[in-house]
Amino acid sequence: MTESNLWHSWDPHPWKHPWLTRKNLMRMKKFSREVLAEEREKTKGQLTNNMRFAFCCNLANSNYLRAKPLRKRGLKIDLHLHPQDFNFMSHPGWEDYLMAIDGDAEKIFQDKPLVSPPDVYQEKLSDNFSLSDTPISERYFLRYSDILEFEPWMYAPKTLKALNEADAVLVTQHTYFGYLSRAKYLVSQTGGDIWFEASRNDELGQLQRLGFSRARMFLTSNPWSYAHARRFGFNNLVYLPQILDDDEYSPGRGESRKSWQESIGGEFFVLSTSRFDHAYKGSHIGLKGFSDFSKKFPECRLVLVRWGENQDELDILLREYGLEGKVLFLPLSGKALLRDYLRSADAMLDQFVLGYFGATGLEAMASGLPLIGRIERDQYDSVCETGAPPILNASDSDQVTLHLSRLFTNGSFRWDLSKKVRNWFLANHGSTRWGPDYEAVLAATSKSIPIDFSKSPLKEELSEEEKEYHRLGKEKAPKTLTYSI
Numbered sequence: 001m002t003e004s005n006l007w008h009s010w011d012p013h014p015w016k017h018p019w020l021t022r023k024n025l026m027r028m029k030k031f032s033r034e035v036l037a038e039e040r041e042k043t044k045g046q047l048t049n050n051m052r053f054a055f056c057c058n059l060a061n062s063n064y065l066r067a068k069p070l071r072k073r074g075l076k077i078d079l080h081l082h083p084q085d086f087n088f089m090s091h092p093g094w095e096d097y098l099m100a101i102d103g104d105a106e107k108i109f110q111d112k113p114l115v116s117p118p119d120v121y122q123e124k125l126s127d128n129f130s131l132s133d134t135p136i137s138e139r140y141f142l143r144y145s146d147i148l149e150f151e152p153w154m155y156a157p158k159t160l161k162a163l164n165e166a167d168a169v170l171v172t173q174h175t176y177f178g179y180l181s182r183a184k185y186l187v188s189q190t191g192g193d194i195w196f197e198a199s200r201n202d203e204l205g206q207l208q209r210l211g212f213s214r215a216r217m218f219l220t221s222n223p224w225s226y227a228h229a230r231r232f233g234f235n236n237l238v239y240l241p242q243i244l245d246d247d248e249y250s251p252g253r254g255e256s257r258k259s260w261q262e263s264i265g266g267e268f269f270v271l272s273t274s275r276f277d278h279a280y281k282g283s284h285i286g287l288k289g290f291s292d293f294s295k296k297f298p299e300c301r302l303v304l305v306r307w308g309e310n311q312d313e314l315d316i317l318l319r320e321y322g323l324e325g326k327v328l329f330l331p332l333s334g335k336a337l338l339r340d341y342l343r344s345a346d347a348m349l350d351q352f353v354l355g356y357f358g359a360t361g362l363e364a365m366a367s368g369l370p371l372i373g374r375i376e377r378d379q380y381d382s383v384c385e386t387g388a389p390p391i392l393n394a395s396d397s398d399q400v401t402l403h404l405s406r407l408f409t410n411g412s413f414r415w416d417l418s419k420k421v422r423n424w425f426l427a428n429h430g431s432t433r434w435g436p437d438y439e440a441v442l443a444a445t446s447k448s449i450p451i452d453f454s455k456s457p458l459k460e461e462l463s464e465e466e467k468e469y470h471r472l473g474k475e476k477a478p479k480t481l482t483y484s485i
Helices: 022-042 059-072 105-111 144-153 157-165 176-181 203-213 224-232 256-264 283-296 311-320 335-344 359-366 377-383 397-409 411-428 431-446 464-475
Strands: 053-056 077-080 168-171 185-188 217-220 237-239 268-272 300-305 327-330 347-349 371-373
Touching: 022 224, 022 237, 022 377, 022 431, 053 059, 053 157, 059 077, 059 359, 059 431, 077 157, 144 176, 144 203, 157 176, 168 176, 168 431, 176 185, 176 203, 185 431, 203 224, 217 224, 217 431, 224 237, 224 464, 256 300, 256 327, 256 335, 268 283, 268 335, 283 300, 283 311, 283 347, 283 397, 335 359, 347 359, 347 397, 359 371, 359 411, 371 397, 397 411, 411 431
Parallel strands: 053 077, 053 168, 168 185, 185 217, 217 237, 268 300, 268 347, 300 327, 347 371
Antiparallel strands: none
16 A cells, blocks of 8 residues: 555544534433433343353453453353464453563463463464355355455454354454454444554455444443544444443552562552553653652652563663652562552552543552543543543643642542542442443343434534544554554
8 A cells, every 4th residue: 555545544632533522422421321221121121141242352351351240240251362362461361360470471471371261262263264165164154245355354263153153242452353253243442443453544444444333332431432433434332331340449458568668668659550651651751740749758659560662761760860769660460469559559640641541540440549640531521420530630740749749748638539539430430330231232232122323423424623633634644554643
């Protein structure tokens, strides 16, 4: 492809999309509530314990995090990993791993693989899918037109067949698995799948857009999904947020705190577990903010995990900011141990660029840990069940310093905020609150119950402002099929 047609379209900053007004987002909130109420009503009394659901792809355990609490509700859910995703952080065993990693994690888990929970599958790739060489029993469900157009993408026929045979499917990351399998399926987004891959103008981009658009429902957790929907012409979005297990991610007394004090001293611990990345996380902003804070309060400590695109700069920045002796580096640790870290800290530094929180921030709030980061407050206030999360908003180091100072010097404020973030999590992302909605949506999908999306605000024609925004966005598209902001 030439440079001019690498991209179907592009948005360099989806959080700035002109459609993301309070009015539009509130209308989507109302529409989503109506759809979910109808899903619950139409599936009332429908038994799901004799059904078999399938969740497909598991980037950073995004689907296993949903499956765990839903399995507790009695739902039978098979988890199908992408055949080529061997990253240990995408393995469900990582979520339950209660140890730190000393050395090369990839090599360690090659030698001694993570233990899989039940009903997790990762089928081998097909060496070369060929219509003529594949038995009818393994391809009867495929569309002949898809085979002709996308034959190279039929590289996981066993996974596609398993999805086709499930009662209903939820796909993330590689959404085309749902489309190609001809399953009754839902999709959700994890980040790059909707922003980067769906923006491409090649077969992968086309397939990703088909995966999103042909799903019965696109489960939305992040306001910027609506920005991408306007650019791609999707209208099947319904706000049904990512969930975490209420009990597993919860406040408590962490055991790691004592070892931190023995190792580096201190009485107030600020945790940062996100990857160290300037472009997408603004990690240098948090580091500088803590540096200025610690000059006033030298008894405070920063607890970091050394990983990410800019990790090689850490030692230089620590010297530059005068943080020697104030930073404790933790080894890369399984998520079960990370939950103890969350319970051991006094505050968490999230990201300071995109304006949206991800799994890191959500896990912190579930644990009752005060969170500092940049957030598009008006957008979240419009889409979330009880309004925007009580995140301490910061987009520069001075604001980080200010928030840390208040948390450290005002214990009652810190304890009150801890309760607020926990309560917000329960209402807006807790599995007890949203589990029934997931169950209803999966059950309704299994029965192919139609949804009337004609009333969705997303069906409205693009405004001239949006058209111009999309035009200017494509002009700023990367010159190669990689992207950065």
